[in-house]
Amino acid sequence: TPAQIGISGLAVMGRNLARNFARNGYAVALHNRTPARTRELVDEFGHEGAFVPAESAEDFVAALERPRRLVIMVKAGDPTDAVIREFAPLLDTGDVIIDGGNAHFADTRRRELELREQGIHFVGTGISGGEEGALRGPSIMPGGSAESYASLGPMLEKIAAKADDGAPCVTHVGADGAGHFVKMVHNGIEYADMQLIGEAYQLLRDVAGYPPKEIAGIFRAWNTGRLDSYLIEITAEVLSHVDAATERPFVDVVADQAEQKGTGRWTVQLALELGVPVSGIAEAVFARSLSGHTALREASRGLAGPTPRALGEAEAARFADRVEQALYASKIVSYTQGFHEIAAGSAQYDWRLDLGAIAAIWRGGCIIRAAFLDRIRAAHDNRPDLPSLLSDDEFAEEIAEAQDDWRAVLVAATEQGVPAPGFAAALAYYDALRAERLPAALTQGQRDFFGAHTYRRTDREGAFHTLWGGDRSEVEV
Ligand code: NDP
Numbered sequence: 001t002p003a004q005i006g007i008s009g010l011a012v013m014g015r016n017l018a019r020n021f022a023r024n025g026y027a028v029a030l031h032n033r034t035p036a037r038t039r040e041l042v043d044e045f046g047h048e049g050a051f052v053p054a055e056s057a058e059d060f061v062a063a064l065e066r067p068r069r070l071v072i073m074v075k076a077g078d079p080t081d082a083v084i085r086e087f088a089p090l091l092d093t094g095d096v097i098i099d100g101g102n103a104h105f106a107d108t109r110r111r112e113l114e115l116r117e118q119g120i121h122f123v124g125t126g127i128s129g130g131e132e133g134a135l136r137g138p139s140i141m142p143g144g145s146a147e148s149y150a151s152l153g154p155m156l157e158k159i160a161a162k163a164d165d166g167a168p169c170v171t172h173v174g175a176d177g178a179g180h181f182v183k184m185v186h187n188g189i190e191y192a193d194m195q196l197i198g199e200a201y202q203l204l205r206d207v208a209g210y211p212p213k214e215i216a217g218i219f220r221a222w223n224t225g226r227l228d229s230y231l232i233e234i235t236a237e238v239l240s241h242v243d244a245a246t247e248r249p250f251v252d253v254v255a256d257q258a259e260q261k262g263t264g265r266w267t268v269q270l271a272l273e274l275g276v277p278v279s280g281i282a283e284a285v286f287a288r289s290l291s292g293h294t295a296l297r298e299a300s301r302g303l304a305g306p307t308p309r310a311l312g313e314a315e316a317a318r319f320a321d322r323v324e325q326a327l328y329a330s331k332i333v334s335y336t337q338g339f340h341e342i343a344a345g346s347a348q349y350d351w352r353l354d355l356g357a358i359a360a361i362w363r364g365g366c367i368i369r370a371a372f373l374d375r376i377r378a379a380h381d382n383r384p385d386l387p388s389l390l391s392d393d394e395f396a397e398e399i400a401e402a403q404d405d406w407r408a409v410l411v412a413a414t415e416q417g418v419p420a421p422g423f424a425a426a427l428a429y430y431d432a433l434r435a436e437r438l439p440a441a442l443t444q445g446q447r448d449f450f451g452a453h454t455y456r457r458t459d460r461e462g463a464f465h466t467l468w469g470g471d472r473s474e475v476e477v
Contacts, residue, residue, distance in 0.1 A: 126183020
């Protein structure tokens, strides 16, 4: 029997996706540049379902039912183009190539256009959840044509994670690169979430004075409330882990230089182009980069800081509650910023993205899955023209309640010299948005002074310039 789907690229992700399809009853054709990987998969997991291994691209394509659906799960970048070049000449009109790698959405747009000219559907698909998600159910963000989703959707719905209400964590996100774009912003939000959690940890440790094991307990408690999420859950696991070799907390033996593969950076780069203030995501990317500047950090270690002040037991417990408020409020802001970027991308590329549906498919399977996302979905569904998450009554009320503690945490962080760039950027964003007047008026004055860039007035239409070098009278331009 012909295979209903094929997977080329059988490293951790491809192999687990193939097993996921097979476990759901689909016959899966298998292909990998190095055939040994294909054989290994069949040897180890052949009993899990119907696999059709192929060594050559020709055999792989011939094994698929028509219209063919083939997933490529290879290293993003040039390898993806190489694999497309290999397969495209073997395919027919109406066939579907699904790229499940972490492609940049601009590459996906280019590939989609090229393949569309040949009558081939190209579905750039964001897949989140890591290895485990690929096997047990990831969150899936397919772009491409609506037509391709009609045949592909039901299969993806089967293998996707299910949210608590049973809904599969997959939807047709939008045309061409929309799926990879949304996956990119997902990762940007993931960076911000991780940074905020990191700051909460550091404050609990350096301001409140708790050891990692107790902080793990605090995170575990938070995970039973409104912060309930995968990232909070694994934070407790990592913090309670003890290094076997040294018997010290694991978090104390890991080098404190965070690495990155680039999706957070892409999110910020695009935000700069779109003119969207994603300051929380940017701070998260910069914090990782700062951590890696070891020589600079070494050279700066002797710089003056404040005198540390130890908190009493009750004060520390109170502070921990405040950090929960600060973390929650900052998290609302970083999702606000991320969804703003999604809305801006949607407008720029005419994707007509459904923000509520995007929040809904992140409720399960992906790294940022959280109880909270159900409320983001509801906020967008209840009011499709919602200007921002901060305009949602419930979120606005929660921030109103959290703000005193949020500010107090930043005061303590500043006084004690503990960096909290994510919390601070989030609060600055919040305060800037609600401000009656911003110093942007002064900026405009300066720009007009040195560059005659002109300004608009609050009381009249038009563009104006002050003759700064002359009698300082105003002219309309
Ligand atoms: P890798 O990113 O490590 O890629 C390895 C696979 O790519 C192998 O199958 C390899 O074949 C193949 N490959 C590399 N170069 C070429 C080439 N020039 N021609 C043909 N095949 C090539 O694998 P992962 O499973 O980690 O990830 C696959 C994709 O999924 C990536 O794009 C990744 O960014 C993305 N992704 C990964 C996640 C994760 O948690 N790891 C999560 C979500 C997405 P060979 O065996 O012959 O070397």
